[in-house]
Amino acid sequence: MRTADIGRWAFALAFLVLGLLSLFSRDFASVWQPVPPNLPGRALLAMLSGAVMTVGGAGLLLRRTLVPAALLMMSYTLLWLLLLHVPRVILAPMHEVTWGGCAEIVTLVAACCVLYASVATPADKPYFAALTGAHALRVARLAFAVAIPLIGVEHLVYAKETADMVPAWLPYHLGWAYFTGIAHIAAGLAIAFNVLPRLAATLEAWMMGGFTVLVWIPMIMNTPSQRFAWTGLMISAVITAAGWIVAASYGEAPWFAFSRPRNSKIPLAT
Template sequence: MSGADVLLDKGECSRDIDAQGHVNAQGAAAKAVFSSARRWDQGRSMIMADPVGDFEQPLTESHGATGSYRPNRGAIALFALAVAALGVRGLVTGQPIPAWQPLDATPLTDALMRVDGLVLIGLAALTCLGQVGSLTRRHAAYGLCGLFAVWIALQLPPLAAKPGDIALWLGIAEVGALAAAALLLARSDAIVRHPPRDSVSTAAFAAFGLCAIIFGASHFAYADFTATMVPSWLPGRLSWAYATGLGHLAAGIAIATGVFRRTAATLLAAMMGCFILLVHIPLVVSTKGSLLQLTYLANACALCGSAWITASTAAWRSPSVAADAGDGQD
């Protein structure tokens, strides 16, 4: 065999190796694309198979990627059942909810409140069930958010006349917190897919945080009255009024700014749960189930559920994404 033949054989061998390597590279690339598509379909199937929102793990398996926590069953159930209870109150009595709807008692108001109560019950039921026909929880959540927005608008004229009245601000904050939670519930899919870039959800988190700040301010503005609601067996009742006010303020700032948002919302929900157990339920029992105290209990449960929804929808982010978004790491 001549030297030219040897060189030719070597050249053909090299081309074979290059061709084989090129084929292998193409195969590896195709395999990677197929694997990524399969993981995406699996993640999408997990979301579609779980319409009640009990998917509480990060959507992606990569530790460096962003994920989300979807609202869980307990948060949705508490929120929906409490809103339904407020709807039942309006349907049965035809009376506006205290501090929510500053409307005078007229025959027209009576009719409006009964219709309002019926709509609340329907939207709350759909929120709890997840889907009825072509209607989904997302539709119900948007409906609740819109209805709460109407209630907020009804309170703006009195607030414009008395902008320094903390009681008017408190009424708006109570409805605003429910509206923000309903919006977060409706936007939960967007939070899963684009956690750092969903501006609507970011605004909802900020709105909920501002409402919590107003709750805290009311504890200081009405410290003596708040102290009377603290159980008598607890020492330093006024101190508890100030301490819980500080808790609201700190949680509100954290939720609004995104610094330890999920931790702050979780602690806020726990504190509101303590209010239910230590304040509202005993008052319902001691007053033998008065309508006013039952309303306050339902309102407190709705607020606790809204804080719980806020906590469960707070997006988990990797340190790099958190730094870019300006958020703290829980």
């Protein structure tokens, strides 16, 4: 099974579950979708948001609906970014938590862009040439590369809070908080400047996956009925899957390349 397929399916399933959680709870994803509680029609908008994630996630699972689903989720996550997170950064530019939240959504936009750029052809509908090919892939990778250092800085600024999430059986909790923060920054710089980009993107995806497995799965096991825990797991899973999609976009590029890789299309299951 190809890495590109695994990343896409995980990305799709995480979005699908997030959508179902919103539909059944009639609420937005906690913290991640900071919609004002007094917004008129909030419950209806939450269900509409959930429906988009559910339909988009299901569409990403199938090759025949992949192109329109990728475009739908690209548009949806970009709207999510511009309406919910960018204003928070503008209003509180000195709060790193707002930058970190913004960066997490950028990783989703980047992954959707990679999927669309990699598989859309003139024969597909809808087709936008400017969003396909080598240039679009480079822009998407750069967006991902800019986002993950902001997540790393958040780990460093809120090191104590990050350390509190480290599993109790691991030693040096604060050390892990600093290590992961620095690793996020290093991976982003490596991808941005094409210094071992395939290796950097893959290690970044593995690190995010480790966080999902070590932090959120035990939380689900301890509190299986809490919506917050399931939402946190799916958020962590979809970000991890976004990392795998970006890593897979390097295709057959050498692991130890120090120059710009070839920008070929990702081979996806038909």
